[in-house]
Amino acid sequence: MSNHQNNFERGRTDIFSFSCLDLGDIEKLTIGHDNTGAAPGWFLGKVELKSGDGHGWVFGANRWLAADEGDGQIQIDLAPLPSSEFHLKPSSVYRVEVFTGDRHGAGTNANVHLTLFGEHGKSRTYPLDNSQDNFERKKKDVFNVESDELGELTKIRIGHDNSGLFASWFLDKVVIYSESLKKNFYFLHGKWLDNEHGIVAEIAASTEDGVSSLPLLKYNVKIHTGDRRYAGTDANVFVCLIGTNGDSGDRVLEGPGNLFERKKTDVFGVKSVDLGDLSKIRIGHDASGIGSSWFLDKVVVTNEKTHKQWFFLCGKWLSKSEEDGQIVRELPSSNADGVTYAPVVQYKILVTTGDRRG
Secondary structure, eight states: OOSSTTTTOTTOOOOOOOOOSOOOSOOOEEEEOOOOSSOOOEEEEEEEEEOTTSOEEEEEEEEEEOTTSTTOOSEEEEOOBOGGGOOOOOEEEEEEEEEEOSSTTOOOOSOEEEEEEETTEEEEEEEOOOSSOOSOTTOEEEEEEEEEOOOSEEEEEEEEOOOSSOOOEEEEEEEEEETTTTEEEEEEEEEEEBTTTBSEEEEEOBSSOOOOSOOEEEEEEEEEEOSSTTOOOOSOEEEEEEETTEEOOOEEOOOSSOOSOTTOEEEEEEEEEOOOSEEEEEEEEOOOSSSOOEEEEEEEEEETTTOOEEEEEEEEEEOSSSTTOOSEEEEEOBSSOOOOSOOOOOOOOOOOOOOOOO
């Protein structure tokens, strides 16, 4: 059917005429398209049919005819309905604000998608994309989507396709404003969307905003390498802070210069949620490099917000070839500093050879 160069455009009613034998009372209408062209998807509202003798029929659709929408059908059969029983669905624009959280590696390069659910049904699945560099750490991204009027929103389904080198994503929350209802809906998450926790989440709606993830604190971590021959290490060192509120996870300690050398103190910053009172740390290395053995004196950790300090005394080798062969140790916390090993004492040896022939 075509009688205009722009038939079947949004919000438009197209009128066609044809002649055929009298079909009597119409029981069914089949309508569809051939799925050609750059944007073949079509949202059909309704079809009204009128015969020359004054009879009329209404065939309600309110659905997509698209290979990539809904049930994927591009052709459907419709039964007639009384005109009083059918109404075109109103649409609504939703402003979607997506907040990526404040965590190391929080942003994602994957393709993000969103589905809205409300008391009147659900939307199609929308790819969230625009010309910006979206979903970066501690950033808000804004999108506009249009859907059938869903009424009060009840939940969303949001996720990504896990593509790209850095797909893991720490989603803080989503705030959706309904233009038709003139109100916000809040979807608080504060969790990772990744292979470990799942790349798709369903989040229930709330009418109030809130804190979905704890803020980050900075811990000052001082590593004291001991005073022993070959005490330093060229291996990759990591530490995990463990407290009453959880742990920081393993953090590789990197920085400029030659780290972890004999009788040297190296300082690092570790950002984590508030771990509460630190009870222990796990520290170790990967035994890589030629000189991987390491004599660790102690570790001192300071909460930079409260200035509370914890001391983790070691005084042992982390080495496969020294002492017990361990390269990872758990060290309990102490509220006081201390001496972890006996100091090195220099001895001068004078050897006198006697005065005898031969």
